[in-house]
Amino acid sequence: MVWPRAVPVIGDRSSAAERASRPDGWAFPVAEREALYRIIGARRDVRRFRPDPVPEDVLDRVLGAGHAAPSVGHSQPWRFLVVTEPGTRERASVLADRARLAQAARLDPESARKLLDLQLEGLREAPVGVVVCCDRRTPAEGVLGRATFPDADVWSCACAIENLWLAARAEGLGLGWVTLFEPADLAALLGVPDGVVTLGWLCLGWPDERPPDPGLERAGWSRRLPVSAVVHRERWPVTGEPAAPPSHLRAPDQRAVVGVRDQADRLLAPPGSLGVLDRAADRVLALPAGDRDGGTLLLVGADHPVCRHGVSAYEGGVTGEVMAAAVAGQAQGVVAARTAGLQTLVVDAGVGATPVAGAIGARPRDARGDLVEADALSEADTGLLLRWGRDLGRRAARRGVVALGEVGVGNTTVAAALAAGLLGVGAGAVVGLGSGADSAMLARKTAVVEAALARVGSGDPVVLLRVLGGPEFAVLAGAVLGAAAAGVAVVMDGLATSVAAALAVAMEPAVAAHLVAGQRSRETAHAAVLGHLGLEPLLDLRMRAGEGVGACFATRLLRDTIHIRRDTAKTGEP
Ligand SMILES: O=C(O)c1ccc[n+]([C@@H]2O[C@H](COP(=O)([O-])O)[C@@H](O)[C@H]2O)c1
Ligand SMILES: Cc1cc2nc[nH]c2cc1C
Numbered sequence: 001m002v003w004p005r006a007v008p009v010i011g012d013r014s015s016a017a018e019r020a021s022r023p024d025g026w027a028f029p030v031a032e033r034e035a036l037y038r039i040i041g042a043r044r045d046v047r048r049f050r051p052d053p054v055p056e057d058v059l060d061r062v063l064g065a066g067h068a069a070p071s072v073g074h075s076q077p078w079r080f081l082v083v084t085e086p087g088t089r090e091r092a093s094v095l096a097d098r099a100r101l102a103q104a105a106r107l108d109p110e111s112a113r114k115l116l117d118l119q120l121e122g123l124r125e126a127p128v129g130v131v132v133c134c135d136r137r138t139p140a141e142g143v144l145g146r147a148t149f150p151d152a153d154v155w156s157c158a159c160a161i162e163n164l165w166l167a168a169r170a171e172g173l174g175l176g177w178v179t180l181f182e183p184a185d186l187a188a189l190l191g192v193p194d195g196v197v198t199l200g201w202l203c204l205g206w207p208d209e210r211p212p213d214p215g216l217e218r219a220g221w222s223r224r225l226p227v228s229a230v231v232h233r234e235r236w237p238v239t240g241e242p243a244a245p246p247s248h249l250r251a252p253d254q255r256a257v258v259g260v261r262d263q264a265d266r267l268l269a270p271p272g273s274l275g276v277l278d279r280a281a282d283r284v285l286a287l288p289a290g291d292r293d294g295g296t297l298l299l300v301g302a303d304h305p306v307c308r309h310g311v312s313a314y315e316g317g318v319t320g321e322v323m324a325a326a327v328a329g330q331a332q333g334v335v336a337a338r339t340a341g342l343q344t345l346v347v348d349a350g351v352g353a354t355p356v357a358g359a360i361g362a363r364p365r366d367a368r369g370d371l372v373e374a375d376a377l378s379e380a381d382t383g384l385l386l387r388w389g390r391d392l393g394r395r396a397a398r399r400g401v402v403a404l405g406e407v408g409v410g411n412t413t414v415a416a417a418l419a420a421g422l423l424g425v426g427a428g429a430v431v432g433l434g435s436g437a438d439s440a441m442l443a444r445k446t447a448v449v450e451a452a453l454a455r456v457g458s459g460d461p462v463v464l465l466r467v468l469g470g471p472e473f474a475v476l477a478g479a480v481l482g483a484a485a486a487g488v489a490v491v492m493d494g495l496a497t498s499v500a501a502a503l504a505v506a507m508e509p510a511v512a513a514h515l516v517a518g519q520r521s522r523e524t525a526h527a528a529v530l531g532h533l534g535l536e537p538l539l540d541l542r543m544r545a546g547e548g549v550g551a552c553f554a555t556r557l558l559r560d561t562i563h564i565r566r567d568t569a570k571t572g573e574p
Contacts, residue, residue: 002571044211054173059082069159075153077135078156128203287489298479300479302349302408320352337405346360376469386465397487402489412434414468425528484504538557
């Protein structure tokens, strides 16, 4: 049965079906589009004005268009100072004359003459001046989008200027933008307070010239470049240096991503009502094999020579005991996997002196280092473990989603060092409690991570793995690559598995589309690593069990979400 679509009474009333059948259905009629392009093409910087007044209603429409501009985080930082008082305009003209002479003095004599010949402003003639100001007194961090681009507020004001300009042109008004001012002088003239900046002076009035082409082009000052000279495709063009090797992995194509969202829009539920779970389901279902019902916990264990520096609350031998319990189906992670309906692959990436009975072997062949004195892995082992990991990832992917787990006493120190190398932060930002460190142990961990980082000369993920990484990190990073290549989702667990996934992303960026952050663990660096990956965790329960326990809980939730999506009533057009 198809249920009638629930149409919102506010906001966007269009349906996914409508948007899919007519992707261009948002366009304006041809004549209106052509008018817009004509106005854009006919906009000119006008320097000569008639003295006739600008009617208030026309001015209001133009200012309204300015105020309709886009602004960062909808902050509307512009303020339009409208100046008609002749005395103020005269004083502004003197300021511009001064700036023009000062600029001419810095040019060679011929260019200076050219500059002085140009009619650069219509400050005295234009009946209206609009000084666009940007109120920058709101801290950038408080405005969505400005923390990362602090000048985006000023760009918003520039967008307002373009709107004013186009509206003025449509009304038949001329507008000239004058920036020949010392900003402080202009601010002082108009009483603009500290924290508010001006973007120059817009001269506005009926034009006493109707230039078909830009004035500076006519004067031979410059020419408009062809569009092809200003558009670069995909990357900034390379000169000399070879381009980065192309990635072999592909994120799901846009059709799949949009198709999943369209299906979700058809549910008899408000779009996105399952929050973080819906977002995770969206990305998983867009994968080529994202809807497989089964799943596998890939549990990888290894020992760490760094333990000799007193960085773990437990003896290294515990790792072997947990691995034996895992093979027997009794380790916490394996029980969690069973409870969640997942099969488990237990992988020995170098635990104890002899192979763990019953586990899949992926043990390094060469001597391993303690990070402080020597590299964690040989170059050959790094490559080998990554390759074995890929094969294991593909194998685990046969049933569906791959949940990651690890066991390795001492590996929160290794994970911290890798996270610091990858994120470019110091040891203090990444060292955490692990399985139960005290403050003296934390100090030793920090010193070890600092010493290890001092030995790294590169941010290359394979180099980081060799110098800092333990074997389980290499196997897990390879497994993420293999599972992603097989088209399934990968659910991360705690810090170590997330660091391995972040290394895989650094090797192949398309891996990112396959990742789901199962949980945020108690370990210090974990939040930063998930932030680096741009992922919100499904769970935040202060877990620090390792072994993939959190990944199993999350995989269960994810699968339940996908089942709910599948069975919830679908709506259609009435
Ligand atoms: O999942 C986590 O983020 C997590 C946080 C702290 C500890 N662990 C587990 O504890 C072990 C590492 O802790 P440590 O103190 O020996 O470095 C390792 O076997 C992990 O599985 C795991
Ligand atoms: C007992 C124990 C179990 C673990 N499982 C994963 N890491 C572990 C660390 C310890 C100490």
